[in-house]
Amino acid sequence: METLSAAELLAALGHESRLSIFRLLVETGEEGINASAIGEKLGLAPATLSFHLAHLSRVGLIKGRQESRFIYYSADYAVMDDLLAFLTNNCCQGSHACLPKTNLLKGKP
Amino acid sequence: METLSAAELLAALGHESRLSIFRLLVETGEEGINASAIGEKLGLAPATLSFHLAHLSRVGLIKGRQESRFIYYSADYAVMDDLLAFLTNNCCQGSHACLPKTNLLKGKP
DNA sequence: CTCATATTTCCATAATACTTGAATCATGGA
């Protein structure tokens, strides 16, 4: 991932509502959750919600699956993978431990 | 770290110039690099640079150390630690592997 | 002290992002 899109991803998650949306989708899992349900849970007006969902979709962090009249949104982890890899590889200095405590194991098992 | 400040951190890094500044400081290491040198490397006007340095300082991602007439800025990894931990713990679903490929080792060695 | 340099602050402007009511589109049920 190049720096350019990394900043875009970070900006996409750098908003209270969008971060909440993404976390909710992560909690919800594969099946997803439809737009108005998200709006109810997070207290967002339909138009506002659509705006943020479009933003998150545009950068690839979430995806929507239409089913009947509903659109079920779910998190797309591939992009988050890339973002975490980018942050780990480019925003931490060599030996410095920027990794979460539960994943500090190094060396061959 | 609570969600609120996580969004603030992500927003702080979610700008091309600030992300470039932070990466430069990570590359530079402990000794740091003074403001005007950053400005030269990244092509930022003094006032603009100060604006972004203040933003990054405010959220705790960088710190400045005055020495003579210069202020040497360096990355403060503690906050990035927290951010990565937050993203790993809250923005990835249970068993799903959102962790960078080089740190997937699990279980006792 | 005076000057030069490093950095920030002030200020005005420009640009971008956010919000939301109303209108529109889409889908399925009666």
Place this chain on the structure above:
DNA sequence: TCCATGATTCAAGTATTATGGAAATATGAG
């Protein structure tokens, strides 16, 4: 078909953020 519902788009207002010239502050050199 007609209607109700889910969701998006449009348009317009508000708010926030970004930019950079000019002035101010700070520090050290001569």
